[in-house]
Amino acid sequence: MSELFPDLKHHHVGFSVADIETFVAFWTGVMGFAVEDRKYIAPIDTHLAFLRKGDARLEVFQKAGSAPIPEHRRSPNTDLAEQGTKHPCFSVTDAQRALDILSVRDDCAIVGVIRRPGDPMRLEDDPVLGENDPRPPAAAFFFRDPCGLIVEIVAARNFPD
Structure with a gap:
């Protein structure tokens, strides 16, 4: 070091x-x-x-006059095809709760969910877990904020400091 x-x-x-x-x-x-x-x-x-x-x-x-985010930079997987800075990531105690809150908002979009650490990210039609839902709670997820920026949220227990 x-x-x-x-x-x-x-x-x-x-x-x-x-x-x-x-x-x-x-x-x-x-x-x-x-x-x-x-x-x-x-x-x-x-x-x-x-x-x-x-x-x-x-x-x-x-x-003033800045160019918009290109379409290929609006999804985590396609954004990886271009070098450079990717996205910020924040940890929370309960990623599923954060996913539930953000997924019902009209000003942002869920663009990928990771149910288990190490699993691939998937786009889910309805990421909110129902009462007898067989899916595990989210380990992490990606969303686009109202400005189109990609942000990742992770469950702190799965991704410790």
Whole structure:
């Protein structure tokens, strides 16, 4: 292990979106982040916000005239065909509960469910578990937020720190 940067730690992950207000509303109102800072950078006509929840920070930009997310980047499996940054991942105690909450919302879309660690991701027509459902609770899942960004949620017990 290198000790060249003993004080190195993760600070934030950044996103570019078409509508910063939509991003901020979802990530504060649904996911529980708080706005830490907001700015407008006039020389590059860009709005910026930092959101924070515990040690997790999100930086989001709205740049005038920016290109939309290409279609092949809107699904985790097809996104892997292009090199580069993929998606943020957050852990929760109960991934199935998070899946149940997000799957009924109109402003995001479930794009894949992993029922057991190591199993392939699958798209399910109805990821909510019924009373006698034979499927195990979700170990992880992917969703698109209202801005089209792919996000992964994992059950902390299956993916420990």
